[in-house]
Amino acid sequence: MKQSVERIATPHLPLPLSLVTGLTLLPHGMNLAMPVNLYLVALLGWRIASLRLPRLQPGRWLLLSATLSGVFLVYTQYHTLIGRDAGAALLAVMLILKVMEAGKRRDIYVSVFISYFVVITHFLFDQSLLLSLYLLLVMVCQTALLLEINRVKPSPNLYQPLIKTLLITLQSVPIALILFVVFPRITHPLWNLGSGSSAMTGLSDRVTPGAISQLIESAEVAFRAEFKQSPPAAEQRYWRGLVLWDTDGYSWYTDPERPLADTSPKITHLGESLAYDIFLEPHNRPWLYSLDLPLKAPNQARLSGDFQLLMEKPLTRPLRYAGLSTTDYRTPKLSPDMRQRALQLSGNLTQRQRDLVARWRASAMNDSRLVEKALDYFNANPFVYTLTPPIYNDNPIDEFLFEGREGFCEHYATGFTQLMRLAGIPARLVLGYQGGEYNQLGDYFIIRQYDAHAWSEVWLAERGWVRIDPTAAVAPERVRYSIRSDLGEEGSPALFRIDHGGVVGSLFHQFALAFDSANVQWRRWVIGYSREHQFSLMRGLGFDFLSPAQWGLITIGMIATSLLVVGLRITWQGKRREAPIQAVYRRFCRRLSRLGIDRLPHEGPMDFATRASRRRPDLATQIKRITGLYIRLRYGPHSREADRRSFSSQVRLFRPPRRYRKRND
Amino acid sequence: MSAELQKVIEAAGKILLGKQEVVKLSLACLLARGHLLIEDLPGVGKTTLAHTLAHLLGLHYQRIQFTSDLLPSDIIGVSIYERDEQRFQFHPGPVFAQLVLADEINRATPKAQSALLEAMEEHQVTTDGQTHGLPEPFFVIATQNPSHQVGTFPLPESQLDRFLMRIRIGYPERVAERELLIGEDRRQMLLRTPVALAGQRLADYQQQVSRVHVAEALIDYCQDILAFTRNSPDYRYGLSPRAGLAILQGARAWAFLEGRNLVLPEDLQAVLPATVEHRLQTAGDSDNGLGKGVMTDLLRSIPVP
Numbered sequence: 001m002k003q004s005v006e007r008i009a010t011p012h013l014p015l016p017l018s019l020v021t022g023l024t025l026l027p028h029g030m031n032l033a034m035p036v037n038l039y040l041v042a043l044l045g046w047r048i049a050s051l052r053l054p055r056l057q058p059g060r061w062l063l064l065s066a067t068l069s070g071v072f073l074v075y076t077q078y079h080t081l082i083g084r085d086a087g088a089a090l091l092a093v094m095l096i097l098k099v100m101e102a103g104k105r106r107d108i109y110v111s112v113f114i115s116y117f118v119v120i121t122h123f124l125f126d127q128s129l130l131l132s133l134y135l136l137l138v139m140v141c142q143t144a145l146l147l148e149i150n151r152v153k154p155s156p157n158l159y160q161p162l163i164k165t166l167l168i169t170l171q172s173v174p175i176a177l178i179l180f181v182v183f184p185r186i187t188h189p190l191w192n193l194g195s196g197s198s199a200m201t202g203l204s205d206r207v208t209p210g211a212i213s214q215l216i217e218s219a220e221v222a223f224r225a226e227f228k229q230s231p232p233a234a235e236q237r238y239w240r241g242l243v244l245w246d247t248d249g250y251s252w253y254t255d256p257e258r259p260l261a262d263t264s265p266k267i268t269h270l271g272e273s274l275a276y277d278i279f280l281e282p283h284n285r286p287w288l289y290s291l292d293l294p295l296k297a298p299n300q301a302r303l304s305g306d307f308q309l310l311m312e313k314p315l316t317r318p319l320r321y322a323g324l325s326t327t328d329y330r331t332p333k334l335s336p337d338m339r340q341r342a343l344q345l346s347g348n349l350t351q352r353q354r355d356l357v358a359r360w361r362a363s364a365m366n367d368s369r370l371v372e373k374a375l376d377y378f379n380a381n382p383f384v385y386t387l388t389p390p391i392y393n394d395n396p397i398d399e400f401l402f403e404g405r406e407g408f409c410e411h412y413a414t415g416f417t418q419l420m421r422l423a424g425i426p427a428r429l430v431l432g433y434q435g436g437e438y439n440q441l442g443d444y445f446i447i448r449q450y451d452a453h454a455w456s457e458v459w460l461a462e463r464g465w466v467r468i469d470p471t472a473a474v475a476p477e478r479v480r481y482s483i484r485s486d487l488g489e490e491g492s493p494a495l496f497r498i499d500h501g502g503v504v505g506s507l508f509h510q511f512a513l514a515f516d517s518a519n520v521q522w523r524r525w526v527i528g529y530s531r532e533h534q535f536s537l538m539r540g541l542g543f544d545f546l547s548p549a550q551w552g553l554i555t556i557g558m559i560a561t562s563l564l565v566v567g568l569r570i571t572w573q574g575k576r577r578e579a580p581i582q583a584v585y586r587r588f589c590r591r592l593s594r595l596g597i598d599r600l601p602h603e604g605p606m607d608f609a610t611r612a613s614r615r616r617p618d619l620a621t622q623i624k625r626i627t628g629l630y631i632r633l634r635y636g637p638h639s640r641e642a643d644r645r646s647f648s649s650q651v652r653l654f655r656p657p658r659r660y661r662k663r664n665d
Numbered sequence: 666m667s668a669e670l671q672k673v674i675e676a677a678g679k680i681l682l683g684k685q686e687v688v689k690l691s692l693a694c695l696l697a698r699g700h701l702l703i704e705d706l707p708g709v710g711k712t713t714l715a716h717t718l719a720h721l722l723g724l725h726y727q728r729i730q731f732t733s734d735l736l737p738s739d740i741i742g743v744s745i746y747e748r749d750e751q752r753f754q755f756h757p758g759p760v761f762a763q764l765v766l767a768d769e770i771n772r773a774t775p776k777a778q779s780a781l782l783e784a785m786e787e788h789q790v791t792t793d794g795q796t797h798g799l800p801e802p803f804f805v806i807a808t809q810n811p812s813h814q815v816g817t818f819p820l821p822e823s824q825l826d827r828f829l830m831r832i833r834i835g836y837p838e839r840v841a842e843r844e845l846l847i848g849e850d851r852r853q854m855l856l857r858t859p860v861a862l863a864g865q866r867l868a869d870y871q872q873q874v875s876r877v878h879v880a881e882a883l884i885d886y887c888q889d890i891l892a893f894t895r896n897s898p899d900y901r902y903g904l905s906p907r908a909g910l911a912i913l914q915g916a917r918a919w920a921f922l923e924g925r926n927l928v929l930p931e932d933l934q935a936v937l938p939a940t941v942e943h944r945l946q947t948a949g950d951s952d953n954g955l956g957k958g959v960m961t962d963l964l965r966s967i968p969v970p
Contacts, residue, residue, distance in 0.1 A: 151899065601968035604930035635927045637878040 012154045013108055013145070014099075018047050020141045021099045024115045025092055027134065031125045033077040036089045039070060043096045058100065067097050088121040105149055112146050129522035140165050183559075184552035185531040202283035203241055203431050203452055208251040209396045212431075213387050213408040218449035222433055223280040223289055224520055225323075226444035232274065234435055236327045238292040238455065238467065239447060241432035243306040245341050249348030250396060252414055252429050260305045260338070267295060271328030279523060280319045286311045289432060289447075291325035292467060298322050305338070306428070320528050331464035334426060342426030342459060348395045349422065352402055357423045367425050367460050374419055375473040378412065381405065385412075385475035409471040409478070413454040416470040426459035430467070434478070442517030453478075581633050581647065588626055588651045595656060605630055619656050626650050670870065670922065673861045677717045680851050680858070681710055681834075683841030690832050690939050691718055691806075693918035695867075696874045699829020699911065700785050700805040702770075702943065709834045711808035712768055713851055718806065719764045722867055723860040725800070727762035729781075731773035733816065737780035741790045742797075755797065760784050763800050767807040771817040781805065782824045802868060822944070829911050830936070831943035870921070877917040878927045885970045886930055887912055890937070893967055894945060899959070901946040911940045930969045937964065 022044055029037055043066065050056035058066065070093035071081070078086035095114045102111050119135050119142075144161040147168075148154065155161050202222060204211065223239075231237070244252040245260075273295055280288060288301050288309035297303035298321035301311045334342070356377070364370035384406040392399040392411075397418050400411045407415075413429055420427035434453035436445035455469040471478050538551060546554065589599045589608075597615050599608045609627035613620035629647040633639045670692070677688040691714060694701045703711045719726040729740055742758030759765065760781065767781055784790050785805050789798050807828070810817060825831070837845060845851075887909055895903025913928075915936035920928045938960045947959060 600965075602934075602965050604934060604969055606929055606931045631927070631929060634882055635878070635880040635929055637880075637927065 013148060014102055015048070015051050016145055016148070016158075017102055017108055017111055018044060018051065018099055020138070020145055021095060021111065021115060023138050023141060024118050025095070027122050027126070027131060028088065028092055028118075031122075032085070032089050032092065035073055036077055036093070039073055040092055040096050043100060047096075047100050063097070063101055066100070070094075070097060084121075084124050088118075088124065091118055091121055108145070108149050112142050112149075115142055127527050129519050132522070132526075136169075140169055143168065179559075180526075180529070181534070181537065182555050184555055185529070185534055202285060202449070205242060205244075205285065206251050206253040207244060207410050207414065207429065207431060207454060209392055209400075209411060209414075210389065210408075212410045212452050212454060213389065215452045216387055216408075216450045220449050221281055221516075222283070222447045222449055222451070223278050224444050224446050224516075225291070225436065226277045226279075226442075228275040228277075231276075231438075231445065232291070232327050235472075237435055237445070238430075238453070238469075239289045239433040239436070239451075240292040240294065240307060240430060241289050242287050242308050242430075243457075244429040244431065245306075246344065247346045247414070247418070249346035252417075258341075266332050267293065267326070268330040268332075269295065269326035269328065270330065271326055273324055273326045276323050276325070278321055278323055279520060280315065280321070282316050282318055284314045284316060286314050288315075288319075288321060290323045292327070292430075292432070293329050293331075294323060294325050296324040318523060318527070320524065329464075334459050334464075339426050339459070342428055343421050343424065345418070345421055348398065349418075350395065350398045353398060353419065353422060356401075357419055361423055367423075367458070368462075370423055370425065371420070371458055371460070371466075371468060374416060374423075375468070375470060378416075378470050378473045383407070383412075383474045385409075385471060385478065410454045412470040412474065413456050416468065417456045420456065420458050428457050430455050430457055434469075439513045439517055441514050442520055444517075444520065446513075446516060581630065581639075581644070584648050584651050585630050585634070588630075588654060591651075591654055591656060592623075595658065605634075616656065622650070622654060622656075626654060667870070669862055669866060673721045674922075676721055676858050676861055677714075680717050680855055681714055682845050683838050684710070684714075684834060687714065687832055687834055688718075689919075689922060690830060690936065693915060693922055693936060694830040694832075694939075695722070695804055696870055696921060697829055697911075697914040697918040698802070698871055699914065700807070700827060702825070702828040702831040703806065703808045703834065704811060704831055704943075705808075705834045707810060709836060710851075711834060712766070713855075714834065715766045715768075715806040715808060716852075717855055719766065720855055720858065721861045722764070723862045724763040724802070724804070724867070726764035726766060727759035728766040728768060729759050730768045731770050731777065733772055733774060735773045735777040737777055738792075740777065740780050741784070741792055744793050744795075753793065755792070755795065757797065760790060761797075761799060763802055764804045764806065767805055769809060770807040771809040771820055773818065775818055775821075778818065778820065778824065781807075782827055785827050802871070822946075825943045826905065826907060828943065830915060830939040832939050874918045874921045877920050877925070879913055879917065880927065882970050883916070883928050883930065883933060884913070886933060886967070889967050889970065890941075890963070893963065894941075897966075899947060899962075904941055904944055908941055908944050912937060915940045934964055 025040055025044075028040075032040075046056065046058070050058070071090070074086055074089045074093060075081060078089065080086050081090055091114065095111065095118055098107065098111045098114055102108050116139070119139055122131060122135055140162065144165040147161045147165055203215070225239075242254070244254050246253055246255045246258075274291060276291065278289060288298070288311065290307075290309055293307050294303060294309060297309050300319065300321055301309040304310050360370050360373040360377075364373050382405060385408070386406050387408060389400075389407045389411060390404050392404060396411070397415050400407050401415050401419075417427045417429050431452075431454050433447045433451040434455075435451050436447040438445055453469075453471070455467060455471065457465045457467055460466050535551075538546070543551065585605075592612055593599070595616065597612045603611075605627050609623050613623050616623075626647065629643055629650065633643055633647055673692060674685065674688055677692075678685050681688060691701055691703075695718065703714060705711055729735075738758065740758050740760050742756050742761065744753040744755045746752070747754045765781075770778060770781070780790075784799060784803075788801075788803055789796050791797075809820070836842070848854075890912070891904045891906075891909050894900050912933060916928045916933040919936050920926070920932040923932065925932075942960060945959075
């Protein structure tokens with residue numbers, strides 16, 4: 001049956017096949033190199049055109065050269081044929097080439113199966129909810145096509161196979177869910193997902209004037225945070241990233257040659273501790289973010305002496321971790337070398353800075369009074385908080401403090417930190433995010449790149465490290481609202497996101513929040529479903545007596561057994577009531593098939609014998625005798641043992657020569 | 666095959682030029698004790714075929730021309746009050762014959778049609794509370810025009826099912842047609858042709874046909890075909906068990922005509938289109954005709970066991 005059905009031409013299917021192939025390849029437009037994309041589009045267009053105008057259908061040589069040029073193109077683009085990018089490109093090229101020549105049923109089968117593989121390759125690039133839903137739809141189309149191939153007569157309309165496939169898909173959902181939940185997870189992916197070369201935005205480990213204001217233009221999500229209890233107020237939502245100790249007068253950084261002694265700091269926390277989960281986007285940096293101030297490091301990182309969460313390697317995949325912080329705290333004593341480092345000054349101090357600090361020192365009784373004086377200074381003088389600060393060249397801090405007085409958070413934070421150090425108060429710069437937007441639908445905060453912020457910490461004898469945000473002294477709105485990234489003219493005061501611009505804007509915003517929420521749930525429950533989750537679920541179901549390895553083996557065993565049962569059933573059905581006579585006859589047919597005479601599955605023995613004899617008149621007598629015996633044994637009323645033996649021996653002796661030689665006599 | 670049957674086929678072949686296969690199928694149908702329905706356009710030789718068979722087989726035959734005003738009593742007969750004997754006397758209608766030619770059966774109203782169809786199924790007729798047996802053997806050869814022609818009452822599926830085979834004649838080939846056009850009148854020719862089978866011979870052959878062996882493997886094959894039509898979405902509904910019986914019976918007769926006493930898959934394939942086409946409807950269209958391709962697909966879809 002197989003052969004004959006597969007050879008049937010299916011004139012109504014190539015166009016749907018081409019369209020489904022287009023849908024399948026569409027998301028690769030973002031993943032593959034542009035020349036490869038153009039190649040795919042061109043071939044698909046050619047295919048569709050040649051369905052309309054059959055004379056455009058390429059011949060064998062043209063197809064061969066298209067194949068060679070496709071492979072060559074992939075090789076020149078990626079300089080290899082293996083690996084994620086080149087592999088996906090090669091598979092896409094192969095698919096389109098198969099579609100080019102697909103006319104017979106078997107070609108369409110192969111094309112659909114290749115396109116299933118192409119669907120898998122999409123997940124090597126992106127695993128988002130939207131793409132998954134799209135690919136699910138594509139798979140429904142592919143399966144509908146597969147269903148249509150197997151029909152004897154074409155369906156009366158397009159919906160029938162689609163609806164049927166939807167039903168099949170729905171039927172498979174429970175199985176998919178069970179497999180998803182119980183199938184053993186691989187801790188490390190077999191391939192490195194999502195380590196694309198695409199630039200990731202985020203804070204860098206060095207602050208130069210203007211570095212953060214560039215980030216402000218990006219609305220990309222930095223991370224999401226979900227509190228287990230009521231979240232802190234906006235004024236308390238400082239997301240601590242990294243701490244910068246050293247400066248060369250122009251930029252701030254932490255000298256990697258001088259790592260801090262890694263003493264786990266002991267914090268006395270006065271308020272209650274806050275537990276929360278963070279869903280961090282990959283930012284290709286080795287630090288994590290936490291609510292100021294973290295009490296404990298998550299499993300994936302360690303807590304450094306200056307309250308940073310540091311990992312061994314840069315983060316290249318989305319990460320979910322649990323955080324524990326407090327907003328009301330007292331840090332322990334400052335070690336001598338930390339104090340010394342927190343007072344270091346660069347060589348770009350000017351006399352007017354010294355005078356300013358000396359004035360404050362003269363009127364302030366203690367350090368905390370001095371800090372207040374400094375904040376008053378920013379508040380009382382005409383400082384402007386702007387996204388488009390002027391460019392300060394030689395001595396940015398000095399120019400900002402005394403001349404320009406227009407700046408963004410990093411200007412305020414670096415300026416303030418330097419003045420504090422000048423006044424003999426240990427101070428350091430902290431980078432992170434501030435605020436974040438609350439998503440009611442998912443009950444979490446979205447922290448975007450434009451929430452990036454810089455602030456200072458000063459060490460006061462009676463309170464330990466205290467967070468001081470000089471930006472808040474100039475623009476208190478900053479800590480309550482997000483910044484609007486429509487920049488305005490240079491030096492113009494920054495605008496804040498207080499409403500979302502009318503009904504339409506508000507609706508759109510609500511929709512965006514709902515979609516973001518769905519995406520978060522997808523990340524958490526589907527992509528984030530890890531080996532650990534699986535085991536804790538198994539423990540919850542009472543399977544904790546099994547070790548992970550045992551559980552894995554049992555699952556694989558169960559799946560293998562069910563596959564075996566299904567496979568055996570199919571085989572048995574195919575071979576039901578197989579009589580030994582048939583086996584012998586089949587051998588006879590195989591011998592003839594070696595001569596290029598295949599028995600069609602629906603062909604009766606007489607018809608086959610007639611056809612075979614016509615092809616090989618030299619064998620006609622033998623064929624006739626064997627077929628006669630077979631007919632008598634298989635379809636006759638009595639099967640005699642003598643016939644049976646004679647049949648077997650005749651087939652055994654039937655060894656026809658490959659070539660037909662005409663006898664001369 | 667017996668010389669007599671060979672003679673029937675040859676003689677009929679001379680009258681219906683180039684239609685050997687059709688003649689052979691019709692003969693197989695009668696040997697399998699089945700009723701035959703011949704469907705084709707007017708003028709391709711439906712009635713001639715029916716006449717030829719009746720004549721050659723030496724059967725007592727009657728012809729009923731179906732028209733839209735035909736009444737059941739025109740077929741079955743009527744009871745008439747005989748004054749002399751002071752009772753009703755049944756006067757048998759044309760259905761009381763060994764072979765009934767029901768010409769253009771779909772031109773009559775369903776009421777008249779069903780009178781004949783009942784006789785076909787029961788081999789008896791009932792009128793005025795009295796049952797009258799029909800002669801043995803009893804055959805109906807019905808002809809009909811394609812159902813989309815004007816003035817037809819299509820036979821319902823349940824009644825189509827009672828015909829063992831439905832065959833189509835088709836236009837003759839060019840050479841055969843030429844011979845027909847220049848040759849003698851067919852009706853005259855038929856009258857000159859001697860009867861090929863003597864009285865009881867047909868019944869003997871029918872006996873022999875029912876003794877042709879059908880192996881297990883062929884019953885499997887037949888069941889596979891039935892199951893395929895029932896499971897495939899391409900047909901509106903699958904074949905009935907009666908259709909299965911018809912296929913096997915037809916295959917037996919065909920094998921007998923081929924001179925074998927055992928049925929081969931080829932025999933079954935030969936009679937399959939004629940035995941099942943009128944019992945199947947494709948899922949898509951309302952016309953009860955199946956294209957030739959559908960039958961080919963059906964045969965190709967089922968491997969020979």
